[in-house]
Ligand SMILES: NC(=O)c1ccc[n+]([C@@H]2O[C@H](COP(=O)([O-])OP(=O)(O)OC[C@H]3O[C@@H](n4cnc5c(N)ncnc54)[C@H](O)[C@@H]3O)[C@@H](O)[C@H]2O)c1
């Protein structure tokens with residue numbers, strides 16, 4: 001999207017632990033595309049990649065709420081990695097930093113209190129215990145506190161954090177998992193979450209566009225945007241996590257069984273706890289990381305939706321992809337998977 005939408009762009013550097021063949025397709029245009037294989041936990045690698053950059057969009061992170069990696073690793077990547085990016089900007093003189101934070105910096109909190117169509121100023125007790133939201137909250141705090149620090153050359157660093165809710169769209173691994181689970185169950189998924197629990201979702205293309213826009217506007221609107229947080233939002237409807245997924249999985253042949261959860265909540269709590277025990281017992285042999293665990297169950301059962309226009313007011317953000325386009329593009333992606341699954 002940067003290559004298509006950013007006329008000022010002269011060079012695009014992509015720094016990632018895992019570089020894919022898709023990067024080669026980006027190298028066909030007039031903009032220099034530099035792929036750098038590196039680890040954000042290694043400060044010297046980050047500094048080498050950042051040196052000379054006008055703006056850094058820091059979106060690398062370990063998104064793990066399934067117990068696949070240790071709390072230490074999550075902290076190392078998400079917190080120390082972010083610290084390394086900030087220090088690289090300061091040491092090499094890069095003045096503009098955009099950070100991909102997350103809704104989880106706010107909630108849902110460990111008390112299961114709903115956040116119903118709130119905004120960036122809505123009072124809410126952000127209390128976390130799980131390593132992932134803790135790491136995102138700490139990383140965001142580091143980014144916002146770094147706003148105004150002097151970088152090499154003496155000018156101030158300008159930082160901004162974007163908080164997507166649940167991102168969906170092409171490449172969504174969890175959607176892929178649900179789809180394959182439905183195929184294994186004869187085209188059916190069984191409702192586990194009450195339809196009344198709303199969960200915020202946002203299309204990946206609109207999240208990407210907000211990043212591109214902030215990277216462009218941060219210099220011209222530094223006084224207004226510097227040190228600010230913005231929820232990433234679009235016109236995706238408010239629905240439960242499962243009902244929202246069915247917007248894409250339904251047209252691909254799956255059916256959600258049950259108008260209310262088929263299992264009582266206490267049984268889901270028990271099964272989630274059993275999954276934690278099984279994960280611990282099996283760890284020496286294999287990685288057992290199912291979707292259902294105490295954290296994902298609590299999260300899925302707690303309303304968390306946003307209703308805000310702060311990004312529009314501050315830098316003219318309008319989601320380029322309508323709900324209909326976002327839905328169609330995601331369905332096409334699942335159908336392409338369907339072709340590969342058959
Ligand atoms: N998926 C969501 O619903 C969601 C919602 C809100 C915020 N976010 C945030 O968006 C960002 C991107 O997440 P995603 O959902 O696209 O996940 P993803 O796993 O698809 O992308 C993460 C990227 O970071 C890279 N990475 C991981 N560890 C690294 C390391 N040590 N050094 C360098 N690169 C490393 C991975 O290779 C991957 O390309 C993350 O910061 C995440 O916290 C995601």
Ligand SMILES: CC(C)CCC[C@@H](C)[C@H]1CC[C@H]2[C@@H]3[C@H](O)C=C4C[C@@H](O)CC[C@]4(C)[C@H]3CC[C@]12C
Nearest residue numbers: 063065102104166192241291292296297299300
């Ligand atoms: C087995 C069921 C009870 C639960 C199945 C759904 C569960 C896997 C889903 C529900 C909510 C999802 C999270 C939510 O969309 C927001 C985020 C924040 C983002 O930064 C990373 C992804 C994450 C944690 C989603 C993960 C999958 C969750 C928990």
